[in-house]
Amino acid sequence: MGLKTAEAYEASLRKMRFNLYLLGEKVENPVDHPIIRPSLNSVKMTYALAHDPAHQDLMTAVSHLTGQRINRFCHLHQSTDDLVKKVKMLRLLGQQTGSCFQRCVGMDAINAVDSVTFEMDRALGTEYHARFLRFLRKVQEEDWTIDGAMTDPKGDRSLPPSRQADPDLYVRVVGKNAQGIVVRGAKAHQTGALNSHWVLVMPTMAMRKEDADYALSFAAPADAPGILYVYGRQSCDTRKLEGTEIDLGNARFGGHEALMIFEDLFVPWENVFMCGEYEYSGLLVERFAGYHRQSYGGCKTGVGDVLIGAAALAAEFNGVAQASHIKDKLIEMIHLNETLYACGIACSAEGHRTASGTYLIHLLLANVCKQNVTRFPYEIARLAEDIAGGLMVTLASEKDLRHPEVGRLLEKYLKGAAAVSVEDRCRILRLVENLTLGTAAVGYRTESMHGAGSPQAQRIMIARQGNLEHKKQLAAAIAGIKR
Amino acid sequence: MTRDGRIGLKFCGGCNPEIDRKVLAEAIQMRLPQPFRLTTEEGDEPWETALLLCGCPTACADRPEIRGAARRWILISGKRVDDEDVSQEKMVERVMTKMEALLRQDR
Numbered sequence: 001m002g003l004k005t006a007e008a009y010e011a012s013l014r015k016m017r018f019n020l021y022l023l024g025e026k027v028e029n030p031v032d033h034p035i036i037r038p039s040l041n042s043v044k045m046t047y048a049l050a051h052d053p054a055h056q057d058l059m060t061a062v063s064h065l066t067g068q069r070i071n072r073f074c075h076l077h078q079s080t081d082d083l084v085k086k087v088k089m090l091r092l093l094g095q096q097t098g099s100c101f102q103r104c105v106g107m108d109a110i111n112a113v114d115s116v117t118f119e120m121d122r123a124l125g126t127e128y129h130a131r132f133l134r135f136l137r138k139v140q141e142e143d144w145t146i147d148g149a150m151t152d153p154k155g156d157r158s159l160p161p162s163r164q165a166d167p168d169l170y171v172r173v174v175g176k177n178a179q180g181i182v183v184r185g186a187k188a189h190q191t192g193a194l195n196s197h198w199v200l201v202m203p204t205m206a207m208r209k210e211d212a213d214y215a216l217s218f219a220a221p222a223d224a225p226g227i228l229y230v231y232g233r234q235s236c237d238t239r240k241l242e243g244t245e246i247d248l249g250n251a252r253f254g255g256h257e258a259l260m261i262f263e264d265l266f267v268p269w270e271n272v273f274m275c276g277e278y279e280y281s282g283l284l285v286e287r288f289a290g291y292h293r294q295s296y297g298g299c300k301t302g303v304g305d306v307l308i309g310a311a312a313l314a315a316e317f318n319g320v321a322q323a324s325h326i327k328d329k330l331i332e333m334i335h336l337n338e339t340l341y342a343c344g345i346a347c348s349a350e351g352h353r354t355a356s357g358t359y360l361i362h363l364l365l366a367n368v369c370k371q372n373v374t375r376f377p378y379e380i381a382r383l384a385e386d387i388a389g390g391l392m393v394t395l396a397s398e399k400d401l402r403h404p405e406v407g408r409l410l411e412k413y414l415k416g417a418a419a420v421s422v423e424d425r426c427r428i429l430r431l432v433e434n435l436t437l438g439t440a441a442v443g444y445r446t447e448s449m450h451g452a453g454s455p456q457a458q459r460i461m462i463a464r465q466g467n468l469e470h471k472k473q474l475a476a477a478i479a480g481i482k483r
Numbered sequence: 484m485t486r487d488g489r490i491g492l493k494f495c496g497g498c499n500p501e502i503d504r505k506v507l508a509e510a511i512q513m514r515l516p517q518p519f520r521l522t523t524e525e526g527d528e529p530w531e532t533a534l535l536l537c538g539c540p541t542a543c544a545d546r547p548e549i550r551g552a553a554r555r556w557i558l559i560s561g562k563r564v565d566d567e568d569v570s571q572e573k574m575v576e577r578v579m580t581k582m583e584a585l586l587r588q589d590r
Contacts, residue, residue, distance in 0.1 A: 352540040355566045362541060467501055 002068045003060065004143035006048040013040065016223040018194055020258075022231035030194050034240045036231070038254035038439075042101040043145055043195040045093060045253070046073055058089040063140050064357070065133065073107045074140045076114050077359040083348035087298035091341065094302020098435065100255030100443035102192025104299060106146025108291035109200040110136055111358055113217060116284045117273050118356035128273045129356070135219050135271060139198070147196035147222060149187040149260060150288060152204040161207070161214040170204060171262060172213045173275060180268040181275060183218065183226075187260040189451075193229060194258060196222045203274070206282025215281040217274035218267045226265035232257040234439040244398040246426055249434025255443045286461075287360060292452035293370030294361045297344015300373050303435065303444050304337040304380055310431045311384040317425045318389060319417040329383045336376040343369030364465035367458040374455040377448040381436040388432045395429055488518035490582070491525070491533030491553045493544060500538025501561040502571065508536060510575045511582075519586070529553050532585050534578070537561070557581050 004012070013031050020027045022035065030036045050059040050071045061075040061082060062068070077083050086107070093101045114136070117128040139146060152161075155169035164170065171185030187201065200219045207215040220227065234256075236248075245251045274280060312330055315321045347365035354360050385392065391414075400406050401423065414422045434440045449455065476483050494504055511534065512521050521534065533553030537544050542560035550556065557578060558565050564577045 350541040350543075352542060352560060353566055467499070470500065 002070055002141065002143065003050055004047050004071075005051060006044045009044055009047040009143075009145075010040070012197065013195065016197070016221075018223045018229060019225075019227065020194060020229045020231060027231070035237055036194060036256060038099070038240070038248075038250070038252060039102065039192065039256040040195050042093075042097040042099050042253045042255060043103055043192060045097050046071065046101055046103045046145075047143070049092070049096065055092060058085050058092055061085075065137055066140065068140070070140045071143050073103045073145070074110070074136075074143060075107070076111055076136070076357075077351070078357065079359055080349055080351045083294070083351045083359055083361055084345060087294065087341070087344040087348050090295055090298025090344075091302040091305070094299045095305050096302075097253040098250050098303055098306040098431070099253040099440050100191060100299065100303075100447065101253075102195055102255055103145050104295040105148040105191050105292065106144075106196065106200060107148075108288055108295060109146060109148025109150075109202060110139065111291055111360075112284055112288035113200065113202065113273055115354040115356045115358045115360065116280055116287060117217075119283070119354070120274070120277055120280045122355065124277060126277065131270055132273050135273075142197070144197035145192065145195060146219075147190055147193045147199040147260075148288065148292075149190055149193075149199050149201045150204055150285070151188050153186050153188050154204065161211045170211075170214045171201060171216060173216055174213075174264065176275075180266055181218070181272055183216070183262045183265045183267055185262050187262075189232070189257045190229075190260045191255065191257050191447075191451075193222060193260055194231070194256065198222055199227070199260065202284050202288055203281035205285055207278040209278055212276045212278045215274055215276055215278040217272070217284065219271045219273070220265060220267055224265060226263050228261045228263060229258040230261070232259065234442045236434075236438040240439075242399075246398040246401070246423065246430055249427075249430035249432075249438055250440060254439050255447075257442070286363070289453050289457070289461075290361050290363045290366045293366040293373075293458065294344055294347050296373040296448065296452060297340050297342075297347065297366075297369040300377055300444065300448055301337055301341040301344065303440070304333070304340070304377065307380060307384050307432065307435045307444070308333045308337060310428055310435070311387040313428045314384075314388045314392075314425075314432060317416045317420045317428060320387075326387055329387055333380045333383050336380050340369065340372055340376055343372055364462065367461040367465065370452055371455060371458040371462065373448045374458070377444055381441075381445060384432050385436055388429055392429045392433050393437075395426060395433075398426070401426060488520055489522050489530060490515070490519055491530030492521040492523050493533060493535050493549055493552065494523075495535075495537040495539075495542065495544035497538050501540075502538060502559075502574070504536045504538055504559075507559070507574060508534070511578055514575060514579050515582070525552060531555070531589070532582070533557075534559065534582075555585060557585070 049055040060069050061072045063070045064078050117132045121129045152170045155164045161170035168185045173181050174184045175182035198219055199222050202217050203215050239247050315326045320326050347361045350362035351359045401410050411422050416425050435444050530553040533556050535556050535558045537560040539561040569577045
């Protein structure tokens, strides 16, 4: 197959049988559920744009395994050019959806698992890499969306996995036989899990010998018996049940997260890519996190473009576009947003080849990128709220706007610039609300803080990679100090 | 055959190195048996064997036009030798092992 159409993607999800709970009820049809559907539309866009000649250069790549043209989300980076194109693709998708489009996490997972299994096999004589490549060929042939699953619930953070009061607070192997392994535990914050065909599980952190049962990587169908999902709430999510459009801000697109629970899931050996090799769990985490920190230099920039545009339109609709302080705030937003992009591009352009042939980002610069992402979207959001004005959070509902009696009054008293309809003014204010404190704020704000690792995780990596000794030598030489 | 014992040496520009490239080159030079020696001087013909010494994993000097200057290369890129992580203490040893293997092919 190679490149699925958007329609074929949706049809393939309809065949899946997820064990899913949302708002206290079992969901039999997630595809058409009004709370979930916008997130599916965002992933669907990754398929649609791959068929658009105007975006093919970014959205597709030629597989080094098969020579076939495939969706870039299924591709292993074969050059720094591939790494750069990834960031540009993510920016494009952020612009087109104004939300988290969820598919990058699987792309980052396959790239990390590839190079680590190769190096693990070379050092330990294991046979994981060949298995992984067989799995990847299938991913590319079927154009699957993969949920890269890393974060465990972790329980008491002061204790390692094997010393937790409940041993299932980290994903672990509870049984093995000739056919495969049995897995128990959970993965938290699983972005796009219900829009994925398969999950690719990785360990959550560096493990020690006593935690070898937790050094685990495997793939499983996302709807496999033994996986249960509990859908995560988002701010303002039940507005999607009201049957209106304007109040959603972004009615068509969104993101989602879910708690993924493994209830003695059976995984055949052919889909196991790490099982007990604790020495390599830290490397896998480091590489996956590095790729995902690069990702944010693309996707958050694309969503930032939408928010900056919304703020600029809000200024026009409010009649203040020519005010110098408004112009200056928009300049500041652009400066911050492009700084994030620059970091994403830089860590890609400075990437390097790994032993498997797959290219890895520059880890220091990727961590600097993500560290900025933990801050700049918050400032961009603050400035957007500043420009939008207080009406953004005191605005009447769409139902009031359409009401035969009060609607007439709202048309009169919510009027801004003469050439702009009240409805359009409401639409743009709701979009700013959606991105700064509504459903999309999950992706644009808090995910910017904690997704791909919380700020301190990047600071640890920056400390490790910063080469402070070289800087001291430079200073000593300039100062005439002999060391 | 590596003619007259010359082994090519190319450095990256050295903007932000993780390793001291010159110290490393000197240490490798010290370990080379007679008549071999590292040289940065290029002749009309490509070197048979050369060392591409880059200060960080990015290895920005690893470009086709540079690769054309020798028939075969050993790439040092920060604390890596030919895409394998190597601790700084073992760097010279690893390079020498690879170098000796290449030179043995010429005998």
